[in-house]
Amino acid sequence: MKNKAAIIVAGGKGLRMCGPIAKQYLPVAGLPVLMHTLAVFNRVVPAIDLILVLPASDFPYWEELCAEYKFTLPHRVVSGGNSRFQSVRNGLEALTTEAILVAIHDGVRPFVSDQVILESFVEAERTGSAVAVVALKDSIRKLRDDGKSFFEERQYFRLVQTPQTFQVEKIKKAFKVTELQQFTDDATVYENQGWQVTLIPGNVENIKITTPEDMAYAEFIALRKLADR
């Protein structure tokens, strides 16, 4: 029974990568980024319902890539929206009635660990939500509009990753609102209902491939993972 689902959002344009093709399709260790991401969810939760959100105009290109790379992992493709919020909402609308838990994950985070995915489902089942976060390694300063800056205690901050995993009923309700500027992820949409999110430890390799210098590090992590198998 497909009571666990994952919505892999890849409906963005990847403008900060400044490349001729969107970053979610770039090859890393010989395979497009998105294929790494789909493969890890399929491996960790074999019966998962995988929903891939892509810009509608990229559907033919994705089909071509799947044929070229002989990529046959089962997944459904859904149209993205103009913002990440809208892409997630489209993914949520595509869930079947069987789904009880859903992991929402950036397609451009291919190095999420097996442990983080598994723990996110366990915690979301127990508490309603599970949001992967990591601690900061550097000192931080808060900037003010007048140009001054101030020390902040880093132990009170976390960097937010995905997956952000939820009980389907709750996250679907949370997304039935008008989009707000603070909705940069799914945790902010969930807590807009007045519900507290549960944080779980993410993994440091779970980077969001964003700018050109991320590609060299992504290649390094991918090759190291392949060597470890």
Ligand SMILES: Nc1ccn([C@@H]2O[C@H](COP(=O)(O)OP(=O)(O)OP(=O)(O)O)[C@@H](O)[C@H]2O)c(=O)n1
């Ligand atoms: N309309 C959008 C915008 C973003 N995303 C997805 O949300 C994830 C995180 O977003 P980000 O890294 O900001 O991707 P882009 O919006 O593509 O990047 P940029 O801001 O550089 O254009 C990505 O997997 C991206 O494809 C999406 O599904 N739909």
Ligand SMILES: C[C@](O)(CO)[C@H](O)COP(=O)(O)O
């Ligand atoms: C969802 C997210 O990846 C968590 O860190 C992040 O908020 C996406 O932000 P972006 O500015 O759209 O990349």
